[in-house]
Amino acid sequence: MPSPDLFPAVTLSSDDYARLLVLAAASAASEPDVSDYLGAELERAMVVRSGEVMPTVVAMNARVTFRNEATGRVRTVTLVYPSEADLAAGRVSVLTPIGAALIGVAEGHSICWYTRSGEAKTLTVLEVEK
Structure with a gap:
């Protein structure tokens, strides 16, 4: 199992960064824990021009395959904005918590994240499709 980096590098396009910054602020009252976590990820993100994010980095609307390191389960999801979410469709x-953890992480990197109940989990990004 790869060793998790609690804070692997995060890269975001300027467009994603701007929209996520507004979203994190707007959700502070309704989703304070996730809003805080997303805000912290945005603070440490390397922001690049739109179109310059490497294709191996998780961006909004990317299809992401990752592995839960505790169970070995592999899952593929599409990372979306809240209004487009549909768990049954993998959106x-x-x-x-898992969406905020995935954004900006590159293929091959592991990240430790926390469920809403506070349980620590580690996932590894295996593949990104844009």
Whole structure:
């Protein structure tokens, strides 16, 4: 199992960054924990021009395959904005703990994230499709 980096590098396009910054602020009252986590990820993100994000980095509307390191389960989801979320269709909101953890992480990197109940989990990004 790869060793998780609690804070692997995060890269975001300027467009995603701007929209996510507004979203994190707007959701502070309704989703304070996830909003805080997303805000912290945005603070440490390397922001690049739109179109310059490497294709191996998770961006909004990217299809992401990742592995839960505790169970070995592999899952593929599409990372979306809250209004487009549909778990049954594999569309995960960036305003969920796992969505906020995935944004900006590159293929091959692991990240530790926390469920809404506070349980620590580690996932590894295996593939990104844009």
